[in-house]
Amino acid sequence: MSVPTLERIAQKRVGRTRTRAVSALPALSVSTLRPHEYDLRPACISLVCPSCRTWVPINKPGTLRPKLVPHHMEEAGTEDPRRCPGSHRLVVLDIDIERWWQRLTEGVAETDGRRSNRVTRKPKATVAPAVMQIVTSLVDDKTARRMDEAHVKGCRACAPGSASRCTDGHRLAHLAAHTKRIGPARRKAQAEQEEWADRREWGLRLLREAQWNTISGPVRHADVHRLRHQLEAMCWSMNPKKPEGPRLSAWQQAELLSSIIGLAKQVDQLDS
Known part of the structure; x- marks a missing residue:
């Protein structure tokens, strides 16, 4: 009978924000933002943080209390970074994602149709005088x-x-x-x-x-x-x-x- 071997290498865990902290700022409604300040696609659901004006992902969008992930106000690699007060801010997804996606698709198709197919000719070079x-x-x-x-x-x-x-x-x-x-x-x-x-x-x-x-x-x-x-x-x-x-x-x-x-x-x- 074979003896099972034990694996001594820890498996890589999925990085998730495991905290119950909530920002003191009021909940942010997505409907109050401009259309170009949020993205509701499932692969990259995010929005522009009103405090630092940077794109921040939304943590757990399918739950009852989606929040903005914690982030800093400075660029990556700076010394003594300051955390943005918009970290862990509650987000209210009060927009129909399917309807938003349909309007986005129609807008892209309409924009592509307005683009001109005219070919701009290069100006002919004048002949230098003798x-x-x-x-x-x-x-x-x-x-x-x-x-x-x-x-x-x-x-x-x-x-x-x-x-x-x-x-x-x-x-x-x-x-x-x-x-x-x-x-x-x-x-x-x-x-x-x-x-x-x-x-x-x-x-x-x-x-x-x-x-x-x-x-x-x-x-x-x-x-x-x-x-x-x-x-x-x-x-x-x-x-x-x-x-x-x-x-x-x-x-x-x-x-x-x-x-x-x-x-x-x-x-x-x-x-x-």
Whole structure:
């Protein structure tokens, strides 16, 4: 008869929260939360804790007293974590799970149907201009002709008597011919642009003059009024009404008198 052997290795137990603690906070009704703040699927039934705004599983959802599992307010791995006051809070599942699941399925199907199947085409890359096209817009016909002549004088292959030219000489000759051909049109366009700029500047000048003429009268009146007040204040400081008032020295009186004369001239110019 065989003797049964004893297993000395402890079996792994299912982790469950074995506590009767209940949070002092009132019971949380799932119906008071927003639709995106709870998930009632059996595989991951959970909700957003109102105290710490994190997703927390619901312990024993099929019993009479489902509660939120104990959790901390800080991230995992932090030192001295604080437990959230929403731990062990009672939860009231006052929502029909089957109806909630049906509405969720219908909403996902409706959202998928609203998505557009239009293909967004990538914009076509523009062709970069050639080097000769870039140089043509920067060099006029006279400069291109001088560059060609200077190259012919310094290059042996592009001598005046030779029939062929080097690569740079051929490009410079083509540039000189091209700028000579488009030179008149370019000068005409530049003259028209300068004329348009002059007309625009003249129009803006006339507009500013017209605007100033509409407000020049009130501005001149305000300036005259301000200068007259300054003259009265200066005259009063030279001849105070109270005999026991402070008296000015000779230098101060001379400086004040020159200022009064200058202000009087400004008033005469504005009044004229």
